[in-house]
Amino acid sequence: MKNLFIIISTALFFASCVEDITLPLEGGTKMLVVEGGLTTDTLQHRIMLSLTNDFYDKSRPAPVSGATVTVTDGATVYTLTEDTAGVYLTPPFAARVGATYRLDVHCGEGDFWSESSIDYQINPIDSVVITEHYRRENYLTMYIFVKDQAEIQNYYMGKVAVNDSLRNDSINRWFYIDDMYFNGRYIDGNFPVYGFKKEPDGEPDDYRVLRPDSRVTVYAYGISHDYYRFISEVNSSGSANPFMGPPAPPRTNIQPAGKACGFFYVASASRKSVVYLPKPDEPVMGGE
Amino acid sequence: MKHLIPIIFLLISATAYSAPKDSAAVELNEVEISSRRNDANVKELSMSSQKLPILAIKKMPALLGEVDIIKSIQLLPGVQAAAEGTSGFSVRGGNTDQNLILLDDAAIYNASHLMGFFSVFNNEVVEDATLYKGDIPAIYGGRLSSVLDVSTKKPNAEKFKGSGGIGLISSRLTLETPIIKEKLSAYVSGRRTYADLFLPLAPNEDIRNNTLYFYDLNAKINYDIDAKNRVFVSGYWGRDKFGAQGLAGLDFGNGAAVARWNHLFSNTFFMNASLIYTQYSYALDMAMNEFGINWTSRVNDYTAKVDFVKLFGEKSKLRFGANGTYHYFKPGEIKNTGKSQIINDTVFNAQDAGEYAVYASNEHNIIDNLLSVKYGIRGTAFRNGKTYFTAEPRIGAVLLLPRIKSSVKAAYSHTTQNLLLGSNATGGTPFDVWYPINPNIKPQQSNQYTAGFFHNFFDNRLETSVELYYKTISDLIDFKDNPDFMGNASHIETEILTGKGRSYGAEFLFRKSTGALTGWISYTYSHSYRTVAGINFGNEYRSPFDRPHNFVAVLSWDINKFVNISANWIYNTGQPVTYPTGKMWYGNRLIPVFSGERNNYRFPDYHRLDLSATVKCRKRKYWQGEWNFSLYNAYARKNVWAVMFIQSSEKPDELQTKMLYLFSVVPSVTYNFYF
Secondary structure (H helix, E strand, C coil), rough: HHHHHHHHHHHHCCCEEECCCCCCCCCCCCCEEEEEEEEECCCCEEEEEEEEEEEECCCCCCCCCCCEEECCCCCEECEEEEECCCCEEECEECCCCEEEEEEEEEEECCCEEEEEECCCCCCCEEEEEECCCCCCCEEEEEEEEECCCCCCCHHHEEEEECCCCCCCCCHHHCEEEECCCCCCCCCEEEEEEEEEECCCCCCHHHHHEECCCCEEEEEEEEHHHHHHHHHHHHHHCEEECCCCCCCCCCCCEECCCCEEEEEEEEEEEEEEEEEEEEECCCCEECCC | CCCHHHHHHHHHHHHHCCCCCCCCEEEEECCEECCCCCHHHHCCCCEEEEEEEEEHHCCCCCHCCCCCCHHHHHCCCEEECCCCCCCCCCCCCCCCEEEEECCCCCCCCEEEHHHHCCCCCCCCCEEEEEEEECCCCCCCCCCCCCEEEECCCCCCCCCCEEEEEEEEEECCCCEEEEEEECCCEEEEEEEEEEEHHHHHCCCCCCCCCEEEEEEEEEEEEEEEEEECCEEEEEEEEEEHHHHHCEEEEEEEEEEEEEEEEEEEEEEEEEEEEEEEEEEEEEEEEECCCCEEEEEEEEEEEEEEEEEEEECCCCEEEEEEEEEEEEEEEEEEEEECCCEEECCCCEECCCCCEEEEEEEEEEEEEEEEEEEEEEEEEEEEEEEECCCEEEEEEEEEEEEEEHHHHHHEEEEEEEEEEEEECCCCCCCCCCCCCCCCCCCCCCCCEEEEEEEEEEEEEEECCCCEECCCCCCEEEEEEECCCCCCCCCCCHHHHHHHEEEEEEEEEEEEEEEECCCCEEEEEEEEEEEEEEEEEECCCHEEEECCCCCCEEEEEEEEEEEECCEEEEEEEEECCCCEECCCEEHHHHHEEEEEEEECCCEEEECCEEEEEEEEEEEEECCCCEEEEEEEEEEEECCCCCCCEEEEEECCCCCCCCCEEEEEEEECCEEEEEEEEEE
């Protein structure tokens, strides 16, 4: 009887079902996709070029090889070299806060360009804490200590690496937030930014497993409102349902309009690392 | 059947009022002194409106056995459900926020319970519901597309009575009693879902700690002071409560209170004076360790109104009145509730506004049994930083064709809307926030032209009509692609684009209201389009409610005095939807690519059959029971509710499309009782 009630109530509220459906989609015009940007770290910055393809095409969108790609701040022109197919690297340099960078791409699909900048340096992360989840036994929570800048609107994007391997390496797993609700506050370690698991348990989030003695690095970026919005819009484009508005193309900053998509960004960067050394009843704190 | 309620009401009213010998219906809200003729649909001036008595609504098959007025309204010609299962509806292609929903004249800002599967209207206390979808009388204003006027019943002043129902997921109970016989009477009615009562039986502790229910309470007290004066106070309070493991909670609902004085100056001059309060609010709580926030939002109205009716013999009926509403809007307020004060307590642009209206309209019988006309105007002033004045003319005429027992009607109405819903979700959510227009947002205005031919067959037992309409909207509001409602809650105008809209259609209705077999069959052909610079490259696009073909059959058959069977069948062209045209690789993911065209495809066509059977038990001295068995979506049609674009986990180079449907066949059983 007990089970019957559960079955009935569950059936009534969760009787919905998911099935495959094939939509009568018409192919669209192929567009150039630009992904990548510059940060204030000194390194070889990466720009990736590819083409859109038909929705039901069984292959991954093709990279665009052989393009001429340059970045300039108006004074210096950096010419990118193709590393692997569709992946272009700048010479090592650090982007400057306040400078406007122009990207130019010349390829078989035509000429494309974009401009981007970041107008603030992200504050350094003071420390990182990994501690037991307060109620779920197999889980760990990572907190950061950092001061938000009061005088400006900040937009943050974060990635987490374990032993130099990114754990949230896809856009749907990136951490991104604006400071609308905490502008000017000191983030005092009570705001969870990422979750780990101690042991795999067969669930889809097993990629979050964190072993003792692992080195965890938080990469934090100060990004522009436009790039924040682009990430948010990409992550909102996964369905057409009555509880959301009509899906729409994420706003791109790649020109000419209608012929390209993606985003070219400039970000100010900060990072902090910690080695996970679990001790009972004692959180791990520190940084390097 | 549809004449039964007015007749009963007439008998009740006749004891308190000296009714004028007027053959036309004189309606002053719930004061209905009516001898509505069975050919009224042909002879009356009104068109584009439908009145559904609660007795007819109760016979219809119902989702989860809970008869619902809005689900019934969604079956009328020219009306569409905004989405499967929701309480939102579109009238003649209009947006869901263009419907004024009234409960005893109190505006209901979000009529949904349980994500829209139920509405706020408890059928135990409802007298009837009238939907005006065009030719809106001048007494109403504030919305572009329709008025749904729901009236609660008058408490029984003769004897103590009770009624209720026990269903699979909800129950209700109504008690009504005279306090001073034939003078003072009251009822109280409550309804609650109890699916959550079974949650403690769940094996998973996380599920056990969840909360999931709604309740609502209606109460009314009526005092027939003398033959010329009557007062009543009615109230409504309803909340939905969701809670997940102590981590998050959602609480939302409406409240309304109405105090009204009906006064008869003479047998030909009546007045209603009302004070009305209404509110909709929600609260979202989240807590995690020492971190906790509370997000609240609400809208309040305080309204005073007075309405008069003056009869000039059988030739003319003059209505006039005035009303004023003080609106208060708080789109959002966020506060810390945890030990850790991590956020800044913030209020998003709380604002108030005043809305004032005067109106006058006259129905004039120019030539007996041949030609009647009506004309009226409503003037509105709306103040929020800037005061907008609008004039809304309403005119109409009926030309009787006695030889063929038919009539031709035509009407024009101009409507204005000064409020808007800050959401582009067609289905409606508890988080929907209302905003007033401001110096940067003009009022939306609509012109609707309607014409119809009305004819009854078989001595008025079969009513038929065809209505044509054409509607335009200026300063129409739509939202940009990818609007940010939360981020711009204080500046909603930054997410708005304005343009124009047009809708047109033909509605065919066959309705039988008497005899053992009752119901209606309707077919509607319609289109609804918008043109807004900045959307769809500036080209005209389908509104989300452009669904050209709509066929509905609602049939109810009293097999004998104990058994009734009913069936609904609904067919709709698929809802417009925006689909991608390709895919791209970005951020290590496959992402759907959209062209920028809006509503460029349609969901598959929607159709559904509902069945129900009601079996009355043998009447006992103080108790009458009945069982209702219903099947929603009887042949288990998988109607698409949402489509998702998902990167395949097995083939990561491919995007898959998945459809979500809400319901397969949903059986239910309810036991109703009366004592």
